[in-house]
Amino acid sequence: MMAAATPHELEVSVDEIEAILEEAKSRLLSEEERELVLDLAVSYCALLGELKDKKTSLRRLRQLVFGATTESKAKLLGADGADGAGDEGGEKPSKPAQPTSKGTKRKGHGRIPAEDYTGAEKVAVPHESLSAGEACPLDCGGKLHGKKPRRLVRIRGCAPLAATLYEQERLRCNGCGEVFTAKSPPGIGEKKLDETAASMVALLRYGDGFPMNRIAGLQQSLGVPLPPSTQWELVRDGAQQLEPVLDELVRQAAQGNVVYNDDTPMRILDFLAERKAREERGEKPPQRTGTFTTGIVSELSCGERIVLYFTGQQHAGENLERVLIHRASGLSPPVQMCDGLDRNVPAGMATILSNCLVHARRQHVDVMESFPEQVGHVIEELSLVYEHEAAARSQGMSAEQRLRFHQEKSAPVMQRLKSWMEDLVAGKTVEPNSGLGKAFAYVLKRWEKLTLFLRVPGAPLDNNLTERMLKRAILHRKGSLFYKTANGARVGDLYMSLIATAKLARANPFDYLTELQRHAEQVAANPSDWMPWNYRDTLARLGASG
Numbered sequence: 001m002m003a004a005a006t007p008h009e010l011e012v013s014v015d016e017i018e019a020i021l022e023e024a025k026s027r028l029l030s031e032e033e034r035e036l037v038l039d040l041a042v043s044y045c046a047l048l049g050e051l052k053d054k055k056t057s058l059r060r061l062r063q064l065v066f067g068a069t070t071e072s073k074a075k076l077l078g079a080d081g082a083d084g085a086g087d088e089g090g091e092k093p094s095k096p097a098q099p100t101s102k103g104t105k106r107k108g109h110g111r112i113p114a115e116d117y118t119g120a121e122k123v124a125v126p127h128e129s130l131s132a133g134e135a136c137p138l139d140c141g142g143k144l145h146g147k148k149p150r151r152l153v154r155i156r157g158c159a160p161l162a163a164t165l166y167e168q169e170r171l172r173c174n175g176c177g178e179v180f181t182a183k184s185p186p187g188i189g190e191k192k193l194d195e196t197a198a199s200m201v202a203l204l205r206y207g208d209g210f211p212m213n214r215i216a217g218l219q220q221s222l223g224v225p226l227p228p229s230t231q232w233e234l235v236r237d238g239a240q241q242l243e244p245v246l247d248e249l250v251r252q253a254a255q256g257n258v259v260y261n262d263d264t265p266m267r268i269l270d271f272l273a274e275r276k277a278r279e280e281r282g283e284k285p286p287q288r289t290g291t292f293t294t295g296i297v298s299e300l301s302c303g304e305r306i307v308l309y310f311t312g313q314q315h316a317g318e319n320l321e322r323v324l325i326h327r328a329s330g331l332s333p334p335v336q337m338c339d340g341l342d343r344n345v346p347a348g349m350a351t352i353l354s355n356c357l358v359h360a361r362r363q364h365v366d367v368m369e370s371f372p373e374q375v376g377h378v379i380e381e382l383s384l385v386y387e388h389e390a391a392a393r394s395q396g397m398s399a400e401q402r403l404r405f406h407q408e409k410s411a412p413v414m415q416r417l418k419s420w421m422e423d424l425v426a427g428k429t430v431e432p433n434s435g436l437g438k439a440f441a442y443v444l445k446r447w448e449k450l451t452l453f454l455r456v457p458g459a460p461l462d463n464n465l466t467e468r469m470l471k472r473a474i475l476h477r478k479g480s481l482f483y484k485t486a487n488g489a490r491v492g493d494l495y496m497s498l499i500a501t502a503k504l505a506r507a508n509p510f511d512y513l514t515e516l517q518r519h520a521e522q523v524a525a526n527p528s529d530w531m532p533w534n535y536r537d538t539l540a541r542l543g544a545s546g
Contacts, residue, residue, distance in 0.1 A: 209475035256298030367435035
Protein backbone atom coordinates (compact mmCIF):
# COMPACT_ATOMS: atom_id res chain seq x y z
CA MET A 1 0.00 0.00 0.00
CA MET A 2 2.68 2.47 0.99
CA ALA A 3 4.76 1.86 -2.10
CA ALA A 4 1.82 2.65 -4.37
CA ALA A 5 0.57 5.66 -2.42
CA THR A 6 1.10 9.28 -3.33
CA PRO A 7 1.49 11.91 -0.57
CA HIS A 8 -0.82 14.87 -0.96
CA GLU A 9 -1.98 17.97 0.90
CA LEU A 10 -4.83 17.49 3.39
CA GLU A 11 -7.00 20.37 4.52
CA VAL A 12 -7.01 19.49 8.22
CA SER A 13 -5.46 21.15 11.27
CA VAL A 14 -3.55 19.58 14.15
CA ASP A 15 -6.36 20.58 16.51
CA GLU A 16 -8.88 18.68 14.42
CA ILE A 17 -6.70 15.55 14.46
CA GLU A 18 -6.24 15.81 18.23
CA ALA A 19 -10.00 16.15 18.65
CA ILE A 20 -10.63 13.02 16.58
CA LEU A 21 -8.08 11.01 18.56
CA GLU A 22 -9.54 12.25 21.83
CA GLU A 23 -13.03 11.22 20.74
CA ALA A 24 -11.69 7.82 19.69
CA LYS A 25 -11.06 7.04 23.36
CA SER A 26 -14.76 7.08 24.14
CA ARG A 27 -16.45 6.03 20.88
CA LEU A 28 -15.84 4.40 17.52
CA LEU A 29 -14.70 6.61 14.68
CA SER A 30 -17.15 7.43 11.92
CA GLU A 31 -16.46 6.28 8.38
CA GLU A 32 -15.32 9.78 7.35
CA GLU A 33 -12.96 9.99 10.34
CA ARG A 34 -11.48 6.56 9.62
CA GLU A 35 -10.89 7.57 5.99
CA LEU A 36 -9.14 10.75 7.12
CA VAL A 37 -6.86 8.94 9.58
CA LEU A 38 -6.04 6.31 6.95
CA ASP A 39 -5.25 9.01 4.39
CA LEU A 40 -2.98 10.79 6.87
CA ALA A 41 -1.09 7.59 7.66
CA VAL A 42 -0.67 6.61 4.01
CA SER A 43 0.51 10.10 2.99
CA TYR A 44 2.93 10.23 5.93
CA CYS A 45 4.49 6.84 5.13
CA ALA A 46 4.71 7.65 1.43
CA LEU A 47 6.36 10.97 2.21
CA LEU A 48 8.94 9.23 4.43
CA GLY A 49 9.65 6.80 1.61
CA GLU A 50 10.30 9.67 -0.79
CA LEU A 51 12.58 11.40 1.73
CA LYS A 52 14.65 8.22 2.10
CA ASP A 53 15.14 8.07 -1.66
CA LYS A 54 18.36 9.93 -2.44
CA LYS A 55 17.09 10.70 -5.95
CA THR A 56 14.15 12.70 -4.63
CA SER A 57 14.58 16.45 -5.05
CA LEU A 58 12.77 19.25 -3.27
CA ARG A 59 11.07 20.05 -6.58
CA ARG A 60 9.69 16.52 -6.82
CA LEU A 61 8.41 16.61 -3.24
CA ARG A 62 6.57 19.85 -3.92
CA GLN A 63 5.01 18.34 -7.04
CA LEU A 64 3.94 15.19 -5.19
CA VAL A 65 2.28 17.04 -2.33
CA PHE A 66 0.88 20.13 -4.02
CA GLY A 67 0.60 18.91 -7.62
CA ALA A 68 2.71 19.78 -10.65
CA THR A 69 2.43 23.26 -12.07
CA THR A 70 2.39 23.81 -15.80
CA GLU A 71 5.64 22.96 -17.59
CA SER A 72 4.93 25.10 -20.62
CA LYS A 73 7.72 26.87 -22.44
CA ALA A 74 6.28 30.25 -21.40
CA LYS A 75 6.33 29.26 -17.73
CA LEU A 76 9.82 27.72 -17.76
CA LEU A 77 11.68 30.13 -20.04
CA GLY A 78 9.58 33.25 -19.79
CA ALA A 79 8.96 33.04 -23.54
CA ASP A 80 5.82 34.26 -25.26
CA GLY A 81 3.37 31.50 -26.08
CA ALA A 82 3.34 27.81 -25.21
CA ASP A 83 4.77 24.87 -27.05
CA GLY A 84 1.92 22.43 -26.53
CA ALA A 85 4.12 19.94 -24.68
CA GLY A 86 3.36 21.45 -21.27
CA ASP A 87 1.97 19.05 -18.70
CA GLU A 88 0.79 15.49 -18.88
CA GLY A 89 -2.68 16.64 -19.70
CA GLY A 90 -1.42 18.60 -22.68
CA GLU A 91 -3.18 21.73 -21.44
CA LYS A 92 -1.85 25.13 -22.44
CA PRO A 93 -2.04 28.00 -19.99
CA SER A 94 -4.91 30.28 -20.84
CA LYS A 95 -4.11 33.81 -21.96
CA PRO A 96 -6.20 36.75 -20.84
CA ALA A 97 -8.62 37.79 -23.55
CA GLN A 98 -7.80 41.09 -25.19
CA PRO A 99 -10.52 43.59 -26.02
CA THR A 100 -11.20 44.19 -29.69
CA SER A 101 -12.61 47.16 -31.55
CA LYS A 102 -15.71 48.89 -30.25
CA GLY A 103 -18.95 47.08 -30.98
CA THR A 104 -17.45 43.58 -31.26
CA LYS A 105 -17.24 40.89 -28.63
CA ARG A 106 -13.75 40.00 -27.52
CA LYS A 107 -12.72 36.34 -27.46
CA GLY A 108 -13.55 34.72 -24.16
CA HIS A 109 -16.34 37.18 -23.35
CA GLY A 110 -18.08 34.52 -21.27
CA ARG A 111 -21.49 34.68 -23.00
CA ILE A 112 -22.86 31.25 -23.80
CA PRO A 113 -25.17 31.16 -26.84
CA ALA A 114 -28.69 29.84 -26.38
CA GLU A 115 -27.92 26.98 -28.81
CA ASP A 116 -25.54 25.49 -26.25
CA TYR A 117 -28.34 24.90 -23.74
CA THR A 118 -29.27 21.59 -25.33
CA GLY A 119 -30.65 20.19 -22.09
CA ALA A 120 -32.96 23.13 -21.41
CA GLU A 121 -36.73 22.72 -21.50
CA LYS A 122 -38.05 24.63 -24.51
CA VAL A 123 -41.24 26.68 -24.10
CA ALA A 124 -42.85 28.34 -27.12
CA VAL A 125 -44.23 31.79 -26.30
CA PRO A 126 -46.71 33.03 -28.98
CA HIS A 127 -47.34 36.72 -29.47
CA GLU A 128 -50.16 37.85 -27.25
CA SER A 129 -52.18 39.58 -30.00
CA LEU A 130 -50.60 38.95 -33.41
CA SER A 131 -49.97 35.96 -35.67
CA ALA A 132 -48.26 35.28 -38.99
CA GLY A 133 -50.29 36.22 -42.07
CA GLU A 134 -52.10 39.11 -40.45
CA ALA A 135 -51.84 42.68 -41.64
CA CYS A 136 -49.26 44.89 -39.96
CA PRO A 137 -50.82 46.76 -37.02
CA LEU A 138 -49.03 49.93 -38.16
CA ASP A 139 -51.24 50.09 -41.29
CA CYS A 140 -48.25 50.09 -43.61
CA GLY A 141 -49.94 47.70 -46.03
CA GLY A 142 -47.60 44.78 -45.31
CA LYS A 143 -48.25 41.37 -43.77
CA LEU A 144 -46.56 39.72 -40.84
CA HIS A 145 -44.38 36.66 -41.37
CA GLY A 146 -42.49 34.46 -38.93
CA LYS A 147 -38.80 34.95 -38.17
CA LYS A 148 -36.32 33.38 -35.80
CA PRO A 149 -37.68 33.77 -32.25
CA ARG A 150 -35.96 35.82 -29.61
CA ARG A 151 -34.48 33.54 -26.98
CA LEU A 152 -34.42 34.05 -23.21
CA VAL A 153 -32.56 31.66 -20.92
CA ARG A 154 -33.61 31.34 -17.28
CA ILE A 155 -31.69 29.01 -14.98
CA ARG A 156 -33.02 27.65 -11.69
CA GLY A 157 -31.46 25.42 -9.07
CA CYS A 158 -32.71 21.91 -8.36
CA ALA A 159 -31.51 18.62 -6.94
CA PRO A 160 -29.42 16.41 -9.28
CA LEU A 161 -32.06 13.73 -8.74
CA ALA A 162 -35.56 15.20 -8.54
CA ALA A 163 -38.66 13.44 -7.23
CA THR A 164 -42.37 13.70 -7.90
CA LEU A 165 -44.78 12.73 -5.11
CA TYR A 166 -48.15 11.52 -6.39
CA GLU A 167 -50.96 11.65 -3.85
CA GLN A 168 -53.69 9.29 -5.04
CA GLU A 169 -57.07 10.16 -3.64
CA ARG A 170 -58.72 7.41 -1.59
CA LEU A 171 -62.42 7.19 -0.75
CA ARG A 172 -63.91 4.87 1.89
CA CYS A 173 -67.51 3.77 2.03
CA ASN A 174 -69.00 4.23 5.52
CA GLY A 175 -71.40 1.42 4.83
CA CYS A 176 -69.37 -1.53 3.55
CA GLY A 177 -65.93 -0.14 4.41
CA GLU A 178 -64.57 -0.60 0.88
CA VAL A 179 -61.71 1.77 -0.07
CA PHE A 180 -61.55 3.17 -3.62
CA THR A 181 -58.13 4.50 -4.74
CA ALA A 182 -57.49 6.71 -7.76
CA LYS A 183 -55.50 5.08 -10.55
CA SER A 184 -51.84 5.95 -10.98
CA PRO A 185 -51.18 8.57 -13.67
CA PRO A 186 -50.27 7.01 -17.04
CA GLY A 187 -46.62 6.70 -17.96
CA ILE A 188 -45.07 6.89 -14.49
CA GLY A 189 -44.07 3.21 -14.43
CA GLU A 190 -43.80 0.85 -11.50
CA LYS A 191 -40.22 1.55 -10.42
CA LYS A 192 -39.47 4.14 -7.76
CA LEU A 193 -36.04 4.82 -9.31
CA ASP A 194 -35.90 4.76 -13.11
CA GLU A 195 -32.99 4.52 -15.55
CA THR A 196 -32.30 8.25 -15.44
CA ALA A 197 -31.61 8.02 -11.69
CA ALA A 198 -28.96 5.34 -12.24
CA SER A 199 -27.41 7.39 -15.05
CA MET A 200 -27.23 10.54 -12.93
CA VAL A 201 -25.63 8.77 -9.96
CA ALA A 202 -23.11 7.08 -12.30
CA LEU A 203 -22.28 10.39 -13.96
CA LEU A 204 -21.81 12.20 -10.65
CA ARG A 205 -19.90 9.32 -9.07
CA TYR A 206 -17.69 8.02 -11.86
CA GLY A 207 -17.77 10.94 -14.27
CA ASP A 208 -17.18 13.84 -11.89
CA GLY A 209 -15.71 12.14 -8.81
CA PHE A 210 -18.43 12.91 -6.23
CA PRO A 211 -18.35 10.37 -3.36
CA MET A 212 -21.73 8.78 -2.70
CA ASN A 213 -21.93 10.17 0.83
CA ARG A 214 -21.58 13.71 -0.56
CA ILE A 215 -24.28 13.07 -3.13
CA ALA A 216 -26.46 11.74 -0.31
CA GLY A 217 -25.79 14.87 1.76
CA LEU A 218 -26.68 17.16 -1.13
CA GLN A 219 -29.87 15.24 -1.89
CA GLN A 220 -30.87 15.27 1.79
CA SER A 221 -30.38 19.03 2.05
CA LEU A 222 -32.61 19.55 -1.01
CA GLY A 223 -35.41 17.36 0.30
CA VAL A 224 -34.94 14.34 -1.99
CA PRO A 225 -33.12 11.73 0.17
CA LEU A 226 -30.99 9.13 -1.63
CA PRO A 227 -28.76 7.12 0.76
CA PRO A 228 -25.35 5.82 -0.40
CA SER A 229 -26.60 2.23 -0.17
CA THR A 230 -29.41 3.00 -2.61
CA GLN A 231 -27.00 4.75 -4.95
CA TRP A 232 -24.73 1.71 -4.96
CA GLU A 233 -27.62 -0.64 -5.71
CA LEU A 234 -28.62 1.58 -8.62
CA VAL A 235 -25.19 1.62 -10.31
CA ARG A 236 -24.50 -2.04 -9.47
CA ASP A 237 -27.72 -3.26 -11.09
CA GLY A 238 -27.25 -0.89 -14.03
CA ALA A 239 -23.72 -2.20 -14.61
CA GLN A 240 -25.07 -5.70 -15.23
CA GLN A 241 -27.10 -4.39 -18.16
CA LEU A 242 -24.11 -2.51 -19.56
CA GLU A 243 -21.62 -5.40 -19.52
CA PRO A 244 -22.27 -6.39 -23.19
CA VAL A 245 -21.37 -2.87 -24.34
CA LEU A 246 -18.10 -2.90 -22.39
CA ASP A 247 -17.20 -6.30 -23.86
CA GLU A 248 -17.84 -4.92 -27.34
CA LEU A 249 -15.72 -1.85 -26.61
CA VAL A 250 -12.86 -4.13 -25.57
CA ARG A 251 -13.24 -6.18 -28.75
CA GLN A 252 -13.26 -3.12 -30.99
CA ALA A 253 -10.42 -1.45 -29.07
CA ALA A 254 -8.26 -4.48 -29.82
CA GLN A 255 -8.52 -3.68 -33.54
CA GLY A 256 -7.17 -0.13 -33.15
CA ASN A 257 -4.32 1.29 -35.22
CA VAL A 258 -2.77 3.15 -32.27
CA VAL A 259 -3.10 2.23 -28.59
CA TYR A 260 -2.02 4.34 -25.61
CA ASN A 261 -1.62 3.02 -22.07
CA ASP A 262 -0.45 4.06 -18.63
CA ASP A 263 -1.51 3.52 -15.02
CA THR A 264 -1.90 5.35 -11.72
CA PRO A 265 -1.97 4.05 -8.11
CA MET A 266 -5.34 3.08 -6.67
CA ARG A 267 -6.34 1.45 -3.37
CA ILE A 268 -8.77 -1.46 -2.91
CA LEU A 269 -9.49 -2.07 0.78
CA ASP A 270 -10.25 -5.78 0.36
CA PHE A 271 -6.75 -6.35 -1.00
CA LEU A 272 -5.25 -4.50 1.96
CA ALA A 273 -7.35 -6.52 4.42
CA GLU A 274 -6.33 -9.77 2.75
CA ARG A 275 -2.66 -8.82 2.93
CA LYS A 276 -2.99 -7.93 6.62
CA ALA A 277 -4.75 -11.24 7.36
CA ARG A 278 -1.94 -13.18 5.67
CA GLU A 279 0.64 -11.32 7.73
CA GLU A 280 -1.26 -12.12 10.94
CA ARG A 281 -1.33 -15.81 9.96
CA GLY A 282 2.42 -15.69 9.38
CA GLU A 283 2.06 -16.42 5.67
CA LYS A 284 4.39 -15.03 3.05
CA PRO A 285 3.06 -11.75 1.60
CA PRO A 286 2.09 -11.74 -2.09
CA GLN A 287 4.83 -10.91 -4.56
CA ARG A 288 2.91 -7.85 -5.79
CA THR A 289 1.20 -5.64 -3.24
CA GLY A 290 0.39 -2.50 -5.22
CA THR A 291 -2.93 -1.84 -6.96
CA PHE A 292 -3.40 0.37 -9.99
CA THR A 293 -5.91 1.81 -12.41
CA THR A 294 -4.80 1.38 -16.00
CA GLY A 295 -6.04 3.71 -18.72
CA ILE A 296 -6.04 2.45 -22.32
CA VAL A 297 -7.03 4.55 -25.32
CA SER A 298 -7.45 2.95 -28.74
CA GLU A 299 -7.71 4.91 -31.99
CA LEU A 300 -9.81 3.05 -34.56
CA SER A 301 -9.45 3.23 -38.32
CA CYS A 302 -12.87 4.93 -38.52
CA GLY A 303 -11.48 7.84 -36.49
CA GLU A 304 -13.32 7.07 -33.24
CA ARG A 305 -11.47 6.52 -29.95
CA ILE A 306 -12.26 4.06 -27.16
CA VAL A 307 -11.22 4.54 -23.53
CA LEU A 308 -10.93 1.56 -21.16
CA TYR A 309 -10.12 1.40 -17.45
CA PHE A 310 -8.90 -1.62 -15.48
CA THR A 311 -8.34 -1.51 -11.71
CA GLY A 312 -6.47 -4.26 -9.87
CA GLN A 313 -2.98 -5.60 -9.29
CA GLN A 314 -2.11 -5.88 -12.98
CA HIS A 315 0.22 -3.36 -14.59
CA ALA A 316 -0.63 -1.38 -17.71
CA GLY A 317 1.16 -3.82 -20.02
CA GLU A 318 -0.73 -6.80 -18.61
CA ASN A 319 -4.06 -5.05 -19.01
CA LEU A 320 -3.18 -4.06 -22.58
CA GLU A 321 -2.45 -7.71 -23.26
CA ARG A 322 -5.96 -8.57 -21.98
CA VAL A 323 -7.32 -6.26 -24.66
CA LEU A 324 -5.03 -7.18 -27.57
CA ILE A 325 -5.74 -10.88 -27.13
CA HIS A 326 -9.01 -10.11 -28.97
CA ARG A 327 -7.17 -8.62 -31.97
CA ALA A 328 -7.94 -10.21 -35.35
CA SER A 329 -5.17 -12.53 -36.47
CA GLY A 330 -4.74 -10.90 -39.88
CA LEU A 331 -4.00 -7.43 -38.56
CA SER A 332 -0.47 -6.11 -38.23
CA PRO A 333 0.72 -5.04 -34.75
CA PRO A 334 -0.62 -1.69 -33.57
CA VAL A 335 1.50 1.31 -32.69
CA GLN A 336 1.73 1.51 -28.89
CA MET A 337 2.40 4.80 -27.10
CA CYS A 338 3.53 4.74 -23.46
CA ASP A 339 6.29 6.05 -21.23
CA GLY A 340 9.63 4.28 -20.84
CA LEU A 341 8.63 1.82 -18.07
CA ASP A 342 8.93 -1.86 -19.01
CA ARG A 343 5.72 -2.71 -17.15
CA ASN A 344 3.72 -0.78 -19.78
CA VAL A 345 4.69 -3.24 -22.54
CA PRO A 346 2.47 -6.33 -23.10
CA ALA A 347 4.80 -9.31 -22.78
CA GLY A 348 2.78 -11.72 -24.89
CA MET A 349 1.61 -9.43 -27.71
CA ALA A 350 3.56 -7.70 -30.46
CA THR A 351 3.33 -3.91 -30.76
CA ILE A 352 5.30 -1.19 -32.53
CA LEU A 353 6.58 0.60 -29.46
CA SER A 354 6.71 4.38 -29.24
CA ASN A 355 7.76 6.39 -26.19
CA CYS A 356 6.48 9.73 -24.94
CA LEU A 357 8.36 12.93 -25.81
CA VAL A 358 6.71 14.76 -22.92
CA HIS A 359 8.16 12.27 -20.42
CA ALA A 360 11.59 12.76 -22.01
CA ARG A 361 11.10 16.52 -21.77
CA ARG A 362 10.15 16.23 -18.10
CA GLN A 363 13.39 14.42 -17.31
CA HIS A 364 15.11 17.68 -18.26
CA VAL A 365 12.58 20.02 -16.63
CA ASP A 366 13.18 18.25 -13.29
CA VAL A 367 16.84 19.38 -13.34
CA MET A 368 16.32 22.82 -14.82
CA GLU A 369 17.32 24.64 -11.61
CA SER A 370 20.79 23.12 -11.84
CA PHE A 371 21.24 23.27 -15.63
CA PRO A 372 19.08 26.16 -16.92
CA GLU A 373 21.02 26.82 -20.13
CA GLN A 374 21.17 23.21 -21.35
CA VAL A 375 17.57 22.42 -20.37
CA GLY A 376 16.42 25.64 -22.03
CA HIS A 377 18.02 24.48 -25.28
CA VAL A 378 16.21 21.11 -25.10
CA ILE A 379 12.87 22.82 -24.47
CA GLU A 380 13.40 25.21 -27.38
CA GLU A 381 14.21 22.38 -29.77
CA LEU A 382 11.26 20.22 -28.71
CA SER A 383 8.95 23.23 -28.95
CA LEU A 384 9.75 23.40 -32.68
CA VAL A 385 8.59 19.80 -33.09
CA TYR A 386 5.32 20.59 -31.35
CA GLU A 387 4.84 23.66 -33.53
CA HIS A 388 5.13 21.39 -36.56
CA GLU A 389 2.64 18.97 -35.01
CA ALA A 390 0.18 21.81 -34.38
CA ALA A 391 0.55 22.94 -37.99
CA ALA A 392 -0.11 19.41 -39.29
CA ARG A 393 -3.20 19.16 -37.10
CA SER A 394 -4.59 22.57 -38.06
CA GLN A 395 -4.20 21.74 -41.76
CA GLY A 396 -6.03 18.43 -41.34
CA MET A 397 -3.20 16.37 -42.81
CA SER A 398 -3.63 12.64 -43.35
CA ALA A 399 -1.30 10.22 -41.58
CA GLU A 400 0.92 9.96 -44.65
CA GLN A 401 1.00 13.73 -45.19
CA ARG A 402 1.80 14.29 -41.53
CA LEU A 403 4.67 11.77 -41.73
CA ARG A 404 6.24 13.50 -44.73
CA PHE A 405 5.77 16.90 -43.09
CA HIS A 406 7.55 15.78 -39.90
CA GLN A 407 10.31 14.11 -41.91
CA GLU A 408 10.91 17.41 -43.67
CA LYS A 409 10.51 19.78 -40.71
CA SER A 410 11.07 17.83 -37.48
CA ALA A 411 13.67 15.24 -38.45
CA PRO A 412 16.48 17.85 -38.77
CA VAL A 413 15.53 19.29 -35.38
CA MET A 414 15.60 15.90 -33.65
CA GLN A 415 18.86 14.89 -35.31
CA ARG A 416 20.41 18.20 -34.28
CA LEU A 417 19.28 17.63 -30.70
CA LYS A 418 20.67 14.09 -30.64
CA SER A 419 24.06 15.17 -32.01
CA TRP A 420 24.25 17.99 -29.46
CA MET A 421 23.59 15.58 -26.58
CA GLU A 422 26.10 13.03 -27.86
CA ASP A 423 28.77 15.71 -28.31
CA LEU A 424 28.34 16.98 -24.74
CA VAL A 425 28.53 13.46 -23.34
CA ALA A 426 31.51 12.43 -25.54
CA GLY A 427 33.36 15.64 -24.71
CA LYS A 428 32.75 15.02 -20.99
CA THR A 429 31.07 18.40 -20.71
CA VAL A 430 28.19 16.63 -18.97
CA GLU A 431 28.83 14.28 -16.06
CA PRO A 432 27.01 10.96 -16.82
CA ASN A 433 25.90 10.56 -13.20
CA SER A 434 24.55 14.10 -12.90
CA GLY A 435 20.88 14.90 -13.26
CA LEU A 436 21.44 16.27 -16.75
CA GLY A 437 23.57 13.27 -17.73
CA LYS A 438 20.80 10.91 -16.64
CA ALA A 439 18.24 12.96 -18.58
CA PHE A 440 20.42 12.70 -21.68
CA ALA A 441 20.82 8.96 -21.13
CA TYR A 442 17.04 8.56 -20.85
CA VAL A 443 16.58 10.20 -24.25
CA LEU A 444 19.49 8.54 -26.08
CA LYS A 445 18.60 5.08 -24.78
CA ARG A 446 15.04 5.40 -26.11
CA TRP A 447 15.83 7.44 -29.21
CA GLU A 448 14.29 5.04 -31.74
CA LYS A 449 11.06 4.83 -29.73
CA LEU A 450 10.91 8.56 -29.10
CA THR A 451 11.22 9.30 -32.84
CA LEU A 452 8.85 6.66 -34.20
CA PHE A 453 6.63 9.50 -35.47
CA LEU A 454 9.38 10.20 -38.05
CA ARG A 455 9.09 6.69 -39.53
CA VAL A 456 5.56 5.33 -39.01
CA PRO A 457 2.37 7.05 -40.24
CA GLY A 458 0.04 7.99 -37.39
CA ALA A 459 2.57 7.43 -34.60
CA PRO A 460 1.88 9.99 -31.84
CA LEU A 461 4.41 12.27 -30.19
CA ASP A 462 3.32 11.76 -26.61
CA ASN A 463 1.01 9.99 -24.20
CA ASN A 464 -0.93 13.11 -23.19
CA LEU A 465 -4.23 11.59 -24.29
CA THR A 466 -3.99 8.75 -21.76
CA GLU A 467 -2.82 11.14 -19.06
CA ARG A 468 -5.95 13.21 -19.59
CA MET A 469 -8.14 10.13 -19.40
CA LEU A 470 -6.45 8.96 -16.19
CA LYS A 471 -7.44 12.23 -14.53
CA ARG A 472 -10.91 10.70 -14.18
CA ALA A 473 -9.48 7.90 -12.01
CA ILE A 474 -7.31 10.38 -10.09
CA LEU A 475 -10.40 12.50 -9.43
CA HIS A 476 -12.08 9.42 -7.96
CA ARG A 477 -9.02 8.73 -5.80
CA LYS A 478 -8.95 12.28 -4.47
CA GLY A 479 -12.65 12.28 -3.66
CA SER A 480 -13.13 8.77 -2.31
CA LEU A 481 -9.56 7.61 -1.49
CA PHE A 482 -10.23 3.97 -2.42
CA TYR A 483 -12.57 1.28 -3.71
CA LYS A 484 -13.91 -0.97 -0.99
CA THR A 485 -14.05 -4.20 -3.03
CA ALA A 486 -12.77 -5.56 -6.33
CA ASN A 487 -16.37 -5.67 -7.56
CA GLY A 488 -16.77 -1.99 -6.73
CA ALA A 489 -13.64 -1.26 -8.76
CA ARG A 490 -15.04 -3.28 -11.68
CA VAL A 491 -18.28 -1.28 -11.63
CA GLY A 492 -16.31 1.96 -11.50
CA ASP A 493 -14.14 0.88 -14.43
CA LEU A 494 -17.23 0.05 -16.50
CA TYR A 495 -18.93 3.40 -15.98
CA MET A 496 -15.73 5.42 -16.42
CA SER A 497 -15.02 3.56 -19.68
CA LEU A 498 -18.48 4.28 -21.09
CA ILE A 499 -18.55 7.90 -19.92
CA ALA A 500 -15.05 8.74 -21.22
CA THR A 501 -15.66 7.02 -24.57
CA ALA A 502 -18.99 8.82 -24.97
CA LYS A 503 -17.36 12.20 -24.34
CA LEU A 504 -14.63 11.55 -26.92
CA ALA A 505 -17.37 10.54 -29.38
CA ARG A 506 -19.18 13.84 -28.66
CA ALA A 507 -22.17 11.96 -27.28
CA ASN A 508 -24.14 13.01 -24.19
CA PRO A 509 -23.03 10.45 -21.55
CA PHE A 510 -26.21 10.87 -19.47
CA ASP A 511 -28.42 10.23 -22.48
CA TYR A 512 -26.18 7.36 -23.61
CA LEU A 513 -26.27 5.49 -20.29
CA THR A 514 -30.02 6.01 -20.01
CA GLU A 515 -30.79 4.64 -23.48
CA LEU A 516 -28.55 1.62 -22.92
CA GLN A 517 -30.55 0.70 -19.82
CA ARG A 518 -33.92 1.36 -21.45
CA HIS A 519 -33.03 -0.96 -24.32
CA ALA A 520 -31.17 -3.61 -22.34
CA GLU A 521 -32.56 -6.54 -24.38
CA GLN A 522 -31.59 -5.04 -27.74
CA VAL A 523 -28.18 -4.05 -26.32
CA ALA A 524 -27.50 -7.61 -25.19
CA ALA A 525 -28.52 -8.98 -28.61
CA ASN A 526 -26.43 -6.56 -30.76
CA PRO A 527 -24.00 -4.53 -28.64
CA SER A 528 -22.10 -3.29 -31.72
CA ASP A 529 -25.19 -1.24 -32.64
CA TRP A 530 -24.97 0.59 -29.32
CA MET A 531 -21.60 2.29 -29.47
CA PRO A 532 -21.52 5.98 -28.45
CA TRP A 533 -21.04 7.05 -32.09
CA ASN A 534 -23.91 4.98 -33.58
CA TYR A 535 -26.53 4.45 -30.86
CA ARG A 536 -28.58 7.42 -32.10
CA ASP A 537 -28.87 5.81 -35.53
CA THR A 538 -30.00 2.59 -33.83
CA LEU A 539 -32.65 4.45 -31.86
CA ALA A 540 -33.90 6.06 -35.08
CA ARG A 541 -34.20 2.64 -36.73
CA LEU A 542 -36.09 1.26 -33.76
CA GLY A 543 -38.43 4.24 -33.82
CA ALA A 544 -39.06 3.83 -37.54
CA SER A 545 -39.72 0.09 -37.24
CA GLY A 546 -41.93 0.64 -34.19
